[in-house]
Amino acid sequence: MPASRCPQGHDIRAATDRDGQGYCLRCRAERARQRRVSNSMKLTLIRAFEDAGVRFEDDDGSPVAPAEVVRQLAAVYEADAP
Ligand SMILES: [Zn+2]
Numbered sequence: 188m189p190a191s192r193c194p195q196g197h198d199i200r201a202a203t204d205r206d207g208q209g210y211c212l213r214c215r216a217e218r219a220r221q222r223r224v225s226n227s228m229k230l231t232l233i234r235a236f237e238d239a240g241v242r243f244e245d246d247d248g249s250p251v252a253p254a255e256v257v258r259q260l261a262a263v264y265e266a267d268a269p
Pocket of ligand 1: 193194195196197210211212213214215
């Protein structure tokens with residue numbers, strides 16, 4: 188990889204643009220954007236599940252086990268079955 192490019196091939200004009208792994212400002216901005224999209228996707232999914240009656244936290248506010256979430260989902264679909 189040329190010294191003036193990051194691993195994604197973006198031009199790097201100043202050494203201060205490069206982070207510890209050699210990625211540039213554009214890479215960092217893109218990663219931050221993907222994290223925001225991914226976080227908003229997770230919230231949307233959780234809300235959709237909760238609207239369907241699936242709980243991700245018990246009465247103490249502790250997260251329920253993934254297997255329990257699946258069991259709840261199965262119960263929701265069973266209840267909707269004709
Ligand atoms: Zn880059």
